[in-house]
Amino acid sequence: MAHAAPAHTQGLIPNQFQQTWTRLVLIIFGAAYIWLHGSLFANYQTLCLSAVSIYIVWQLYTLIDIPRRPLSTTRFLISPVLDALLIAIGIILDNGQNSGIFLFYFVMIMSNGVRFGNPMLLYSQALALLSYLFTCAFTFLNPHLSLDMPLLLLQVLSLLLLPYYIYVISKHAKASFNAKKQAQNMSFGMLDRSPAPIFTFQKNVGDVPRITYANTAMQHIYRDDLTTLIGEQVDIIALMEDGNEVIKACQNSLLDFHNKPSQFYIRARNANHQKLQLMGQTSSLHLQGKTVGICFLVDITQSEAVHSSMEKNMHESHVSTLIAGIAHDFRNILTSIIGSAEVMQFTIKDQSISDQLGLIIAAGERGSDMVSNILSQNMPAADSNPTDNQAIYQSLTSMINLLRIQLPAHIQLQLDIEKGLPSARINLTQLEQILMNLIKNATESMHNPGRIDIQLRADFHHALAKKHLPALNIYIQDEGKGIAPEDMHEITKPFWTSRSQEGGTGLGLTMVQRIVHNSGGELDVQSTLGKGTQISITIPPAGSNQDHLNKTSKSEPCTTNKAPNKHTKNMLPWHILLVDDSSVVLRIHQSLLERMGHKVTTAESAESALEIYQSSIKNKTDVFDLMVTDFQMGGMDGLDLTKFIRKHSSHLPILMVTAYGDAEKLQQCQEFHINILSKPTSYKKLAAEIIKLQ
Structure with missing residues (x-):
């Protein structure tokens, strides 16, 4: 009764079948070659045919035995012996040392070594040397053949060195392959452990990319079991209305040879059938000779809900009778948002998070410009810089x-x-x-x-x-x-x-x-x-060649503050008195000024600031180089504070930060030599104003 081979050895069977059939083919061609070309074949015809017959019978037995015992030690030991013996007979019958059958030694050694490892390579190499020395001894004793000693030495050295050299090369190649495979496994391991939903995709015959891998975090944003995701079209992660956005981004990544990331925004549903808002970014990489796309997803549902709430409040504030009062508070909020984002940018090392903070800053600047536009409802100046x-x-x-x-x-x-x-x-x-x-x-x-x-x-x-x-x-x-x-x-x-x-x-x-x-x-x-x-x-078209569609808002585009020192390169460190009745804005401005290298003393009201200033004058210690104050505050405002300070000092630089104030009072600022800076402020704007004052 035949027994099946153990499951862990099933992978060896195809290779051994292939090797056995190769031996059968080679022995048939080798025997035909000796019959046609061997000078001593007629003298040893019976010996030759007997050896070939035994060899063929052994190989046929091997074909029968492989499925039952892929790891047969007896077969592994006997097969190389028969290989070496048959090659030795072939060399003897084919003019001795000069026979081309000598090359079959290398085939025997390398095939056994590559397939079954280092021990089989050394075993086959030893058998090849012994059988070749046997042929040399026969050649030396046979009066019809002559032994070429230099050729003998060269052939022995080649049997010793060439297989070893090939073995070393294959060993390094295998190590390199294993290292590459290990690196790829580590990469996928990192993707599996990533908290961000990630999937990979490849081009399909129908041109719609299909998902080939999804990490465990995908279960938070996918409505079904993850096992059903593999092999599906990439648009399955989105609602039907947004599926084309995913397909387009994935196709662009697979076709883009410069590997520029493609970004998209979609709606999806999770396992609880809750609607999600997702931001995705796709790119491609070359893996094992194939182009593979990778998509990173971010759930922005909560952040977009906050954004929607702020946008709704902004629309409701369009009522003209409420605009003036709302503008001051709204700009203070924008100052907090922009300032907090900038302070975070100074410490964040992750570029993707820093870029997202940059988007927050840009959105805050755009919100400020929208308030200004609602207040004025005038066309932009003709000399504004155009947007391309x-x-x-x-x-x-x-x-x-x-x-x-x-x-x-x-x-x-x-x-x-x-x-x-x-x-x-x-x-x-x-x-x-x-x-x-x-x-x-x-x-x-x-x-x-x-x-x-x-x-x-x-x-x-x-x-x-x-x-x-x-x-x-x-x-x-x-x-x-x-x-x-x-x-x-x-x-x-x-x-x-x-x-x-x-x-x-x-x-x-x-x-x-x-x-x-x-x-x-x-x-x-x-x-x-x-x-x-x-x-x-x-x-209508612009009125002159200098007008251009969609002029940018007056604020400068926001950039990531990865190198804030470039804005303060020529700035001197000052002692600054900072005044604002909003504790949040006060902390933000304090952080920005201290980031520039200044020493900052804070006051949450104009009255407190006046006491601090008078104390410094009286004690002649910690003299201030600059005062930065809010304009509109409860009680005494920034202009009243300035009037008191000007009684003691006409040279102290004063920078007044305002969101929206009394126009008549703001006009008086020039009289008291006050520099005006509009909210929301940013690191770059604040630094530029201080450098002007220095």
């Missing part, structure tokens, strides 16, 4: 992606921006305000599954276009419930809303109309009740 088209495209795409993941799951949002948008009389902040308000209105009107389409195009044929200067057209279409004909004349009136019970303020379209009107543009609204609404906005 690539920056416009990236900024709007990023904003729309963030808005997309905040939408309900049943709404699909599509953005189509024409490359090379024309210069127009509108800036980037105003354009973002228009899009956010229109998308918000469209979303609130859609209670059933549908899509919102947004297009930005150059319009050469509109009446507002000039010769060779096209107008900018913004078109948005939704599949919502539409507007009743009798309400069409009401929609742009302040505070009118058909959704007052749902929290509508009636200010969104009013703000859009005001921006369009101030730019000299046109607003056209078409709607069919029960089918949806189409809004077309046309903005």
Whole structure:
């Protein structure tokens, strides 16, 4: 009764079958060669045929025995002996030393050594030497053959050295392969232990990449069992409406030879069917001769919820009668956000976290600019620095992606921006305000599954276009419930809303109309009740060649403060009296100033600051080099504090930081030689003002 081989030896069977069949083929060709070419074959024909027959019978037995005993010690010991004996007979019959059959010794040694390791290599090498010395002894005693001693020495050395040399090379190659494999295993081990959801993907025959690996953290964001994820298309991780975003990013990574990361924002559902908002980044790498994509996912649901809450508060603050009061507090909040993010950037070493903090700072700066724009509702100055088209495209795409993941799951949002948008009389902040308000209105009107389409195009044929200067057209279409004909004349009136019970303020379209009107543009609204609404906005081209579409806000773009000292290279360390009635802002400004190398004394009110200053004058110790004070504070304000200090010192530099204040009082600042810095402040702005004063 035949017995199956143990499971752990099953992997040896195919290799041994291959080696046995190779031996059978070689013995047949070798025997034919000796029959045709061997000079002594006729003299030893019986011996030769007997040896070949025995060898063939042994190999046939081996084929039968391999499945039962892949690790047979007897077979491993006998097979090389028969190999060496048959090669020796072949050399003798084929003119002795000069026979080409000598090369079969190397085949025997290397095949056994590579397949079965170092012991079999040494065993085969010893058998080869013994059998070859036997052939040499036979050649020496045979009067018909002659022995070439130099050739003998060369052949013996080759049998000793060449297999060893090949063995050393193969050993190093194997070590290198094992090290590479170990490094890859360690990499996947690190991915398995990573708290961030990660998956890998490869290109599929149908051009849609498929998932090949998912780490354990993916279970937090995937709705089903992880075992069902392998082999699926990459869009399975997202809601159906956002699946194309994942496919597009993964395809771009596999096709991009420069390996630039692709970023996307999607909505998903976890195992508890909760809607998630995810940010993903894909890239590619070459692994074992294949291009493999890798995707890192970040759950930004909570952060986007906070962002949405802040955005809602900002929209509600559009009521004109409340703007002045809100501006001061809002800018103080932005100062805290931007300052905290900058202080964290100074200590964070992780570049990805630092980049995310940079986005927070940029968002804070943009929020400040939006407040300024609402306060003034004026067009930007003609000499503002223009934003290039690539920056416009990236900024709007990023904003729309963030808005997309905040939408309900049943709404699909599509953005189509024409490359090379024309210069127009509108800036980037105003354009973002228009899009956010229109998308918000469209979303609130859609209670059933549908899509919102947004297009930005150059319009050469509109009446507002000039010769060779096209107008900018913004078109948005939704599949919502539409507007009743009798309400069409009401929609742009302040505070009118058909959704007052749902929290509508009636200010969104009013703000859009005001921006369009101030730019000299046109607003056209078409709607069919029960089918949806189409809004077309046309903005005229810029009035001169120096005007450009989407001018940047007055604040400078935020950069990662990995090297803050570059802004304070020529700054002298000063003793600074810092005054602010907001404890949070006070701590932030203190951290920024101390980061610059200054000594800082703080006061939470103008009255406390005055006492500290008078004490320093009286004791003539710790004299201050600069006072940095808030303008609007409870009780005595910054201007009143300055008036008292100017009675004692007319030369002390004073920097007043303000969010929003009494215009008449601010005009007096010049009289008292006060430098003004608007909130929210940043490390770079604050450092630049202090260097000016020095």
